[in-house]
Amino acid sequence: MSGRGGRIAQVNTFVALLRAVNLGSHARLPMARLREMLGELGWQQPRTYLASGNAVFTAPLEAGAVAVALREELAANGLDTEVMVRTGEHLRALAAAGHPFAAPGVEHPKLQVAFPLHPVTPQQVAAMPVPGGETARAADGEVFLHYPDGVGRSKLTTAHLQRHLGTPVTCRNFGTVRGLAQMC
Known part of the structure; x- marks a missing residue:
């Protein structure tokens, strides 16, 4: 993806951690649907881990922009929840x-x-x-x-x-x- 001046935007690996998803009957979100939403946002290699709102993917954005875009996408699909985003590098270091x-x-x-x-x-x-x-x-x-x-x-x-x-x-x-x- 090109950035300003024809530069290629850096693609980063991110981990999205959704707050309070799939706890009992509260805030239900099938992980297949979460992967679809990530793909609809144009992000690559969407994968989920367990059924509690954990996703790994790549995107040519910064973490803050990823969090805002994903939260807006979730809200547009009827799920109002916070999204904590960390880089893959940060999670590997932890x-x-x-x-x-x-x-x-x-x-x-x-x-x-x-x-x-x-x-x-x-x-x-x-x-x-x-x-x-x-x-x-x-x-x-x-x-x-x-x-x-x-x-x-x-x-x-x-x-x-x-x-x-x-x-x-x-x-x-x-x-x-x-x-x-x-x-x-």
Whole structure:
């Protein structure tokens, strides 16, 4: 694709993480339809991972433009949800660095990554009240979480994170992060 002055626009690999998709009967979106929408936007190699709103694709745009265009496309198709977009390079680096709370015997579902819509600082995360035995740490623009008793029993919910960080977030377990990184 040509840019200004005949230059070729750089094609980037992106990961889109849709917030609160396919949880129970809420915000239903078949992954085949998500792949179709990505293709309709003119983006290449659309692939999805699991059924929870994770997609990998290439586009000749910047991450911010991708997020806006995809959110508008989703809204036009009846789904109003936030879209967190990261580069494939960023996700590969997160996976390669490992989860800071990983330890022998700790299962991936207990290791989560919260992807904020807007940047948060380590100071915001450090000041956030963290209930029970859970732990939260900001690193590489994301919030790494450890739920020793599992996510289902925690009070460190997405709503809690959003309220104290002041921005929408979507969470993925570290196994999903690694799977998406491999797709990139």
